[in-house]
Amino acid sequence: MQKKDLIQQRVEAALNSMDGMQPATPEPYLLTRIHARMNTREVTVWEKAVWFLSRPVVAIVLCLVIVANMMVVVSNQSRQSNVAATSQGDDFSYTVATIYDSENVQP
Amino acid sequence: MNNAEQELVIQLQQGNEAAFRKLVDAYEKMVYNTALGIVQNEDDADDITQEVFIQAYQSLTDFKGASKISTWLYRITLGKALDLEKKKKRKKRFGFVQALFGSSGEETVPAVEFDHPGVQLENKENAASLFKALKQLPDNQRIAFTLHKMEGRSYNEVAEIMDTTVTAVESLMARGRTNLKKILSTYYESKFNN
Numbered sequence: 001m002q003k004k005d006l007i008q009q010r011v012e013a014a015l016n017s018m019d020g021m022q023p024a025t026p027e028p029y030l031l032t033r034i035h036a037r038m039n040t041r042e043v044t045v046w047e048k049a050v051w052f053l054s055r056p057v058v059a060i061v062l063c064l065v066i067v068a069n070m071m072v073v074v075s076n077q078s079r080q081s082n083v084a085a086t087s088q089g090d091d092f093s094y095t096v097a098t099i100y101d102s103e104n105v106q107p
Numbered sequence: 108m109n110n111a112e113q114e115l116v117i118q119l120q121q122g123n124e125a126a127f128r129k130l131v132d133a134y135e136k137m138v139y140n141t142a143l144g145i146v147q148n149e150d151d152a153d154d155i156t157q158e159v160f161i162q163a164y165q166s167l168t169d170f171k172g173a174s175k176i177s178t179w180l181y182r183i184t185l186g187k188a189l190d191l192e193k194k195k196k197r198k199k200r201f202g203f204v205q206a207l208f209g210s211s212g213e214e215t216v217p218a219v220e221f222d223h224p225g226v227q228l229e230n231k232e233n234a235a236s237l238f239k240a241l242k243q244l245p246d247n248q249r250i251a252f253t254l255h256k257m258e259g260r261s262y263n264e265v266a267e268i269m270d271t272t273v274t275a276v277e278s279l280m281a282r283g284r285t286n287l288k289k290i291l292s293t294y295y296e297s298k299f300n301n
Contacts, residue, residue, distance in 0.1 A: 007292055007299065008292075010233070011295060014240070014291050015284070015287060017230040017237050018234060018256050021257065023225055024143055024224045026153060026156055031127075031128055034157050038161055038164070
């Protein structure tokens, strides 16, 4: 029981340990260090890429390119299926005039 | 946002150097202490403080003035502090994997108890345990606790910074306190047993 009480006391003391806490003071000459950092800061390739891609104009253009690309792919697919049907017809000589057609011109 | 703040924002957006100095002077302590509360390391907090003002300077044109300058800076600070924590955790995991495979990477420095310079001398030991326990809380509970307890922000202000309701902040604080009690009890129990 005594041990449990002791633990409770320590827990409460820890929870209240921030009471009356003073704010910490940052290192001096912060502004000078900020300027120095701004001047020497190297922008990485990834940062450049993210900055470029996150611009609204670029994002919209990219979306349009993707949509146009998809439209071309879809239209190509439908054209290919039409061509496939035609070539199937060719294979079975649905449309090609044969020698018999030219010989039997008279009804 | 009051008139003085609005004027400061306009001056900042015009690239006024004196206005930027004013901004840094007015908010450096706030930014530094918030970062320190989260990352619990003075060098990292200093680094974050610099990064926060650089980002603020670079994104001034995006600042519409819908919130107070302090709220805006708090949000940038918390974002940067949590990012750094995640980066450190990833590095730690990577170090562990490296150690498993026996490669000689950077030596990992053991976690040191954080000694906040503003804590009263008689509370130092207890505060160190509390800071250790805080690290184990979920991010939103930790943020609410840090802003309210360390920064002295009201529940209303915490709600504004966290972009949530006062009720949600109250709930976060209550859960945070319960979790801290559990963590600290376990810690002191093991300490007494050893």
